[in-house]
Amino acid sequence: MSKCASGAQNTPCGCSITARGFDFRGRPKIAPAEPSWYNVPMDFIVWRAPEFERHEKSTGWFAGLTVVLTAVFIFAIWSESYLFALLVPLMGFLLVHYAKKEPPERTFTIDGL
Secondary structure: OOEOOOOOEEOOOOOEEEEEEEOOOOOEEEEOOOOOHHHOOOOEEEEEEEOOOOOOOOHHHHHHHHHHHHHHHHHHHHOOOHHHHHHHHHHHHHHHHHHHOOOOEEEEEEEOO
């Protein structure tokens, strides 16, 4: 490590410790020795992205779901499983609801670099 003109010791990334105080972790604040993005130390990476990848569903997909759920409903009635027969339309409603749902935007953070 070398010393800068002010006598402060430089860090390996080329930044010098300043007299501005300390950051929220109790470490000395670091100021870039020159205005350059690659001299700034990175403690974390943050980005925004959808929570999941959304795939568009065609009307054929919904028609196929209707056919399958109708067949399951008929089988539930035929096998005298009336509670299951009541749950099949609920399952269909929830499947359609989540198939049309837009993914929420989330903030992802990697820290401790």
